[in-house]
Amino acid sequence: MADFFIITKALKDLYNNSQRLVDNESSTLQLINVNGLIAHLCFIVLFILIDINWLAIMNIVSVIVWCVSIVCTIKGRHRISVFLIAIEISTHATVTTLTMGLAAGFQLYLWPAVLLMCVLPAAHQKSSFWCLSIIIAPLLLLNLFAPLEKEAYRSVYNGVYLFNLISASLPFILTAIMVRMIFMHNFQHMEQRAYNDELTGLVNRRRGYEILHAAVNKHQYISLALGDIDHFKRINDSLGHLKGDEALQKIADYCSKQLDDMGTCCRWGGEEFLFIFIDQPYTHVRYKMQTLCEKMPLKVKMEGLDSPITCSFGLVSLDKHETLEQALSEADKRLYQAKDAGRFRVVHEKQPIV
Ligand SMILES: Nc1nc2c(ncn2[C@@H]2O[C@H](COP(=O)(O)OP(=O)(O)OP(=O)(O)O)[C@@H](O)[C@H]2O)c(=O)[nH]1
Numbered sequence: 001m002a003d004f005f006i007i008t009k010a011l012k013d014l015y016n017n018s019q020r021l022v023d024n025e026s027s028t029l030q031l032i033n034v035n036g037l038i039a040h041l042c043f044i045v046l047f048i049l050i051d052i053n054w055l056a057i058m059n060i061v062s063v064i065v066w067c068v069s070i071v072c073t074i075k076g077r078h079r080i081s082v083f084l085i086a087i088e089i090s091t092h093a094t095v096t097t098l099t100m101g102l103a104a105g106f107q108l109y110l111w112p113a114v115l116l117m118c119v120l121p122a123a124h125q126k127s128s129f130w131c132l133s134i135i136i137a138p139l140l141l142l143n144l145f146a147p148l149e150k151e152a153y154r155s156v157y158n159g160v161y162l163f164n165l166i167s168a169s170l171p172f173i174l175t176a177i178m179v180r181m182i183f184m185h186n187f188q189h190m191e192q193r194a195y196n197d198e199l200t201g202l203v204n205r206r207r208g209y210e211i212l213h214a215a216v217n218k219h220q221y222i223s224l225a226l227g228d229i230d231h232f233k234r235i236n237d238s239l240g241h242l243k244g245d246e247a248l249q250k251i252a253d254y255c256s257k258q259l260d261d262m263g264t265c266c267r268w269g270g271e272e273f274l275f276i277f278i279d280q281p282y283t284h285v286r287y288k289m290q291t292l293c294e295k296m297p298l299k300v301k302m303e304g305l306d307s308p309i310t311c312s313f314g315l316v317s318l319d320k321h322e323t324l325e326q327a328l329s330e331a332d333k334r335l336y337q338a339k340d341a342g343r344f345r346v347v348h349e350k351q352p353i354v
Pocket residue numbers: 199228229230231232233234236240241242243244245248269270271339343
């Protein structure tokens with residue numbers, strides 16, 4: 001069991017680090033450069049072994065191009081590096097396919113290169129278009145017009161094709177994984193921005209409504225507490241808006257920690273928070289909200305304030321025959337009752353309980 005956790009943790013770490021990797025154009029390019037360099041070094045050995053010396057020499061030239069590309073990437077000349085990669089792959093595939101025929105499988109390297117070019121220079125559309133053309137043009141022309149086989153190389157076709165098939169599939173699969181990771185990362189980022197309040201990090205009103213509607217559709221038992229910071233204007237007026245923001249962050253932090261897994265705290269408006277409890281016994285919710293309210297002045301502190309930081313709350317549970325809007329409106333009414341009764345309290349029925 002422990003082994004299983006170690007493996008899942010290692011995979012998780014790898015996934016997180018690789019996300020950082022694809023976030024950074026420079027490290028992605030360098031990863032591709034190093035892979036290209038290693039592949040061509042292997043080619044040199046392979047072609048010496050099967051005695052095709054002109055291909056071994058050609059791969060030495062390729063190695064030099066990949067080295068130059070590595071230097072360009074280090075110097076931040078990413079566009080040149082991408083062009084070099086496109087030209088190297090395109091030239092290599094064209095010359096070898098025309099000389100040995102399609103049966104050797106060198107044209108296969110152009111497919112992962114198409115995918116790579118679509119992903120890599122995403123920030124520069126013009127160069128992306130040219131790099132793609134450098135790859136797509138030979139891909140089409142070779143498949144249409146290159147000779148299928150050459151008599152001189154018949155004996156090596158099986159081995160060379162298999163080698164090319166495997167080593168061209170690997171970058172294809174890796175690039176596809178990279179595209180998926182970029183997509184997932186961007187999706188999570190967008191979801192985070194769409195659902196979370198920027199200042200406090202709490203879920204926002206939109207997400208709050210989604211959680212509520214989902215619970216209503218599933219006929220779950222819902223309790224709501226609408227909270228409002230007491231005399232927040234005074235905090236802003238005495239310490240300034242930036243410190244006011246800091247107070248909001250501290251209160252949000254405190255509320256989420258206090259709630260733990262029991263419920264969700266949303267930033268409902270400026271200095272208003274909505275606490276959502278799904279399928280939690282009302283007595284537990286009442287106790288939780290009351291403790292949260294009582295402990296707040298002890299746990300949330302700001303230097304330079306004359307009075308402690310407190311909140312008032314209106315707590316309701318959603319009746320079966322009641323709509324969400326009615327429950328929210330009732331919570332709002334109870335919040336006002338809490339304010340009228342002197343603040344720093346939870347009103348859950350008609351009368352305050354703190
Ligand atoms: N710093 C900061 N202030 C905010 C933000 N959103 C709302 N506010 C402030 O919150 C204050 C709300 O003031 P009021 O509605 O008068 O309420 P209050 O002073 O909290 O008084 P009571 O609610 O009656 O206890 C205003 O000064 C708003 O400018 C925010 O994101 N950052």
